[in-house]
Amino acid sequence: MKYYREYLEPIFIKSLKKLDISDVETQFEQPSNPAFGDISTNIAFKLTKALKSSPKQIAESIISNLEYDKDYIKEVKIEGAGFINIYFGKLFFINVLEKLLAKAEDIGKFELGKGKRVNVEYVSVNPTGLLHLGHGRNACIGDTIANLYEWLGYEVTREYYFNNAGNQINVLANSIYARYIEIYFEPHYPFPNDGYFGDYIYDIAEDLYSNYGDRLRERNDENLNTIKKFGEKWCFYKIEKTLKRLKIQQNVFFNEDSLYTVGKIQEILDIFKEKGLSYEKDGAIWLALSNLGLDSDRVIVKSTGEPTYRLPDIAYHKDKFDRGYDLIIDIFGSDHIATVPDVLTALKSLGYDTSKVKVLIHQFVTLSENGQQIKMSKRTGKSYTLDDLLDEVGEDVVRFFLIMRSISTHLEFDLNLAREQSEKNPVYYLQYAHARICSIFENAKSVDIDNSQANLNLLGTEFEINLIKALLGFQDAILMTTEKSEPHILIDYLKTVAQTFHIFYHNDRIISQDTELMKARLKLADVTKKILQNGLKIIGVSAPEKM
RNA sequence: GCGCCGGUAGCUCAGUAGGAUAGAGCAUCAGCCUUCUAAGCUGAGGGUCACAGGUUCGAAUCCUGUCCGGCGUGCCA
Numbered sequence: 001m002k003y004y005r006e007y008l009e010p011i012f013i014k015s016l017k018k019l020d021i022s023d024v025e026t027q028f029e030q031p032s033n034p035a036f037g038d039i040s041t042n043i044a045f046k047l048t049k050a051l052k053s054s055p056k057q058i059a060e061s062i063i064s065n066l067e068y069d070k071d072y073i074k075e076v077k078i079e080g081a082g083f084i085n086i087y088f089g090k091l092f093f094i095n096v097l098e099k100l101l102a103k104a105e106d107i108g109k110f111e112l113g114k115g116k117r118v119n120v121e122y123v124s125v126n127p128t129g130l131l132h133l134g135h136g137r138n139a140c141i142g143d144t145i146a147n148l149y150e151w152l153g154y155e156v157t158r159e160y161y162f163n164n165a166g167n168q169i170n171v172l173a174n175s176i177y178a179r180y181i182e183i184y185f186e187p188h189y190p191f192p193n194d195g196y197f198g199d200y201i202y203d204i205a206e207d208l209y210s211n212y213g214d215r216l217r218e219r220n221d222e223n224l225n226t227i228k229k230f231g232e233k234w235c236f237y238k239i240e241k242t243l244k245r246l247k248i249q250q251n252v253f254f255n256e257d258s259l260y261t262v263g264k265i266q267e268i269l270d271i272f273k274e275k276g277l278s279y280e281k282d283g284a285i286w287l288a289l290s291n292l293g294l295d296s297d298r299v300i301v302k303s304t305g306e307p308t309y310r311l312p313d314i315a316y317h318k319d320k321f322d323r324g325y326d327l328i329i330d331i332f333g334s335d336h337i338a339t340v341p342d343v344l345t346a347l348k349s350l351g352y353d354t355s356k357v358k359v360l361i362h363q364f365v366t367l368s369e370n371g372q373q374i375k376m377s378k379r380t381g382k383s384y385t386l387d388d389l390l391d392e393v394g395e396d397v398v399r400f401f402l403i404m405r406s407i408s409t410h411l412e413f414d415l416n417l418a419r420e421q422s423e424k425n426p427v428y429y430l431q432y433a434h435a436r437i438c439s440i441f442e443n444a445k446s447v448d449i450d451n452s453q454a455n456l457n458l459l460g461t462e463f464e465i466n467l468i469k470a471l472l473g474f475q476d477a478i479l480m481t482t483e484k485s486e487p488h489i490l491i492d493y494l495k496t497v498a499q500t501f502h503i504f505y506h507n508d509r510i511i512s513q514d515t516e517l518m519k520a521r522l523k524l525a526d527v528t529k530k531i532l533q534n535g536l537k538i539i540g541v542s543a544p545e546k547m
Numbered sequence: 548g549c550g551c552c553g554g555u556a557g558c559u560c561a562g563u564a565g566g567a568u569a570g571a572g573c574a575u576c577a578g579c580c581u582u583c584u585a586a587g588c589u590g591a592g593g594g595u596c597a598c599a600g601g602u603u604c605g606a607a608u609c610c611u612g613u614c615c616g617g618c619g620u621g622c623c624a
Contacts, residue, residue, distance in 0.1 A: 001563095029563075029566085030563075031566090031567075032562080032563085032566095032567085032569085032570080033567070033568075035567095035568095036567065040566090040567090042565095042566065045566080045604075045605085048604075054604095055604075079567075080566085080567045081566090081567080081604070081605080082604090083566080083567070126624070163624075166623090166624080167623065167624080168623080168624065171623095194623095282622080283622090284622055286622095295549080295550085295620095296620095298621095298622095299621085299622045300622095301622085302622040303622060304622075306622085308621085308622065308623080308624090309623075309624045313624090333618090334551075334552065334617080334618050334619075335618060335619065335624090336619090336624080337550085337551055337552090337618075337619060337620095338550085338551090338618095338619050338620060338621095339624085340551095341550090361551080361552080361618095363552060363553075363617075363618075364617070364618070366617095368559095371558080404560090405559085405560065405561090406560085406561080408551095408552055408553075409552075409553060409560080410552085410553070410616090410617065410618095411559095411560095412558095412559060412560090414558090414559065414573090417559085417572090417573070420573095421586080422586055423585080423586040423587070424572085424573065424586085425586080426572065426573095428586045429572090429586075429587090431586085432584080432586050432587075433587095435584075435586090436583085436584060436586095436587085439583075439584060440583055440584095442583095443583055444583080476563095480563070484563095488560090488561080489561095489563085492561065492571085495571085495572090499571095502587055502588070503587095503588070505583080505584095505587080505588090506587065506588045506589090507588085509582075509583065510583060511582095511583045512582095512583085546584090547584075547586065
């Protein structure tokens with residue numbers, strides 16, 4: 001689209017000027033049906049009211065004023081009720097291929113975000129358990145978004161926010177303690193009702209015993225504190241290990257606790273009080289969100305004196321603002337949706353520009369096998385962890401599957417399909433295209449040619465041109481994926497590239513006696529390879545040279 | 548009750564800021580390997596876009612209402 005538009009826009013504007021039209025936006029789109037041209041515009045429809053004429057007549061007068069190079073544009077036709085369809089010529093595509101080739105390894109990179117800083121917060125799981133599929137989706141979306149911004153030239157902070165104080169971590173300590181006693185001392189020791197029922201608690205209890213023996217048997221604050229620390233460390237170690245398997249490395253781990261120790265929680269409380277936005281009722285401190293346009297007020301400090309999660313969330317986001325980011329992105333699961341308006345509204349009342357915050361909410365993941373849903377209940381503890389899944393289907397498949405759907409729809413993870421080590425698995429389709437190209441280059445080594453120069457004008461078959469058409473969309477795909485924050489857009493694009501390449505490969509032989517043609521086709525394959533490599537890098541999937 | 552997300556082929560999902568004959572993968576059926584990797588290519592069947600109204604040259608897409616599913620709606624995070 002970028003290349004099409006760059007070429008077409010001036011031509012159309014010139015034509016419209018002749019008709020004394022200047023205040024209309026020239027919009028182009030790629031028709032879903034290639035029979036309607038490479039690019040199409042509905043501009044004639046948009047002008048019907050202003051010109052009081054039929055779309056067809058308007059289209060005709062626009063066309064008759066167009067001046068263009070016949071080698072670049074083959075044909076401009078009026079079709080349908082008044083669409084102007086543009087058919088590009090071979091030379092246009094050869095020209096684009098040259099431009100793509102010149103970008104070499106940097107193909108698809110931008111400088112849009114140069115000098116700008118973005119913070120992407122993802123995963124952010126408290127160290128009270130293992131990662132499961134939902135966390136995995138969050139992690140893979142977040143990492144892909146972070147990669148995209150890096151590709152656009154931004155300076156990216158990959159952040160993980162966690163809380164190792166408060167209620168949840170106490171529940172963890174109590175759960176571990178109960179299992180510890182149950183295994184080694186009293187088989188029928190009661191397990192807390194609100195405890196974590198997962199099997200991993202047994203594992204922690206066993207590791208705890210091998211470190212401390214029976215020294216923690218007595219239930220007192222000191223021992224529980226030791227257990228708490230042990231459990232937290234244990235969980236974090238596991239979480240980081242799992243993330244590492246997914247090639248996810250974050251560079252800031254923000255501990256909620258730090259907000260208290262440096263007084264940032266108190267600071268926020270003071271500001272709210274000063275601005276008259278908070279008040280006391282029933283021994284608790286409330287935030288007057290109803291004065292700010294929301295439905296109801298919320299407690300920010302419980303009557304026990306502990307803050308609710310909302311208060312540190314607000315303080316944390318204030319901290320991010322104060323660190324001077326141009327863009328703040330939060331990746332949340334749909335279960336966190338309730339807090340978003342509260343936090344944003346509060347920040348606005350503090351004078352921050354909340355349009356800089358982009359909250360991405362993804363829906364849940366379900367796991368299915370043989371058409372049956374596998375229940376992932378926390379209650380029974382028989383949950384399927386992200387590690388289990390990685391063991392079973394591998395890193396590439398997990399990363400790919402967890403982002404291949406729009407983030408706003410539920411994602412069904414089909415274990416059978418994921419396990420499939422064959423053409424049925426969509427991951428391999430992409431990787432295979434890359435491996436094929438690598439293998440061609442390997443084979444081409446045996447033919448003694450000078451690869452530096454190639455006459456791209458020798459290209460021109462239907463399949464070659466179609467491949468170039470697919471390749472020239474890479475930048476658009478990256479932009480669109482980032483703009484919409486929908487990683488699956490990039491995946492869909494890469495699938496098209498792979499498909500178009502496979503068809504080209506099937507129909508046009510690359511390695512042949514005709515060395516000049518071969519060189520040109522190798523250039524085409526080279527650009528394809530780089531786009532697949534870069535695309536796969538962004539989504540965190542490997543690009544194997546052999547399969 | 549209220550808020551957010553979803554309802555499109557047998558299944559899982561796309562549908563590009565309202566466009567032309569609604570698409571893909573899987574599944575089903577039928578073809579293509581003595582030539583660069585068949586993890587590939589080619590073809591066929593398969594649809595009341597949940598339902599009902601509305602907006603306009605034009606609606607799967609926007610608006611209203613209804614039905615169904617998920618997630619929220621805590622002095623849990």
